[in-house]
Amino acid sequence: MKRLLVLFVFITGGICHLSAQDLNARVQILSPQVQNTNKQALTSLQSLIRDFLNGRKWSADNLQSQERIDCSFVINVTEWDGSANFKAEAQIQSSRPVYGTTYNSTVLNISDKDFNFQWSQGQPLDYSDQAYLNNLTSLLAYYAYIIVGMDSDTFSRFSGSPYYVKAQTVVNNAQTAGFTGWKAFESLRNRFWLAENFNNRDYAPVRQVLYTYHRQGLDVMSDNLEKGRKAIFSSLPDLQIIDKQKQGSIINQVFFTAKADEIVNIAGQADPKTRMDLYNLLSSLNPPNIPKYELLKK
Known part of the structure; x- marks a missing residue:
């Protein structure tokens, strides 16, 4: 009862039966540094990522379409071997509406310089909370849970906890992956530490x-x-x-x-x-x- 209580009950004074997914994600894939880019493949991947983010349930809340969390993923492909190996950076943002206004306040604005992955044209985006399947869907799921967790925290005190735990599970599952950003020793400011901070009671003041x-x-x-x-x-x-x-x-x-x-x-x-x-x-x-x-x- 987070966004429902804050936005819907204030506006309507009642309780509604809600059904929708959680994210309203805009996805853009850029490749200005890559020569001879197969634009069709990247266009296909862009659509797959958007559908993956918007078509899944990431939270326990039932949201109407207008309550979905606005977010954006801008993925800049810096290297591509023309096959399945991508080196990329990503800018991930999310926002939430401010009651009584048309203003949306930015909640998350983070740059990930190690948004690297493997994907072949025609390959579906498979994901499981129980196991690491591939780096791309792990990256997307990780940030989806961070977005939902932070959004929840802005509406109800500490209500984002279940989603930070899920983000930590993504990190734990990716420990054997051969991609950068998941391990504690690689950096003090990577995905490992962001999930750790959100789950650590020492950071509760934030x-x-x-x-x-x-x-x-x-x-x-x-x-x-x-x-x-x-x-x-x-x-x-x-x-x-x-x-x-x-x-x-x-x-x-x-x-x-x-x-x-x-x-x-x-x-x-x-x-x-x-x-x-x-x-x-x-x-x-x-x-x-x-x-x-x-x-x-x-």
């Missing part, structure tokens, strides 16, 4: 902020701008707990990659002291985005 920021902040602003804005600003210091204990963690980076611009926009009409306090906090928590936060001092 998930709490996801809920407060969206449900008590953004969703309130159309009725009470100051109340919603205050909830957002007062939630952000909780991220210092993670920053002090777990410096360099991927979960903080993922949060700010999605939210830096939005926070600056929300703070645009705040008083000078509030903006300066935010600048000091955000520049400490998220140094890579300091140029964006400089706007808060103007």
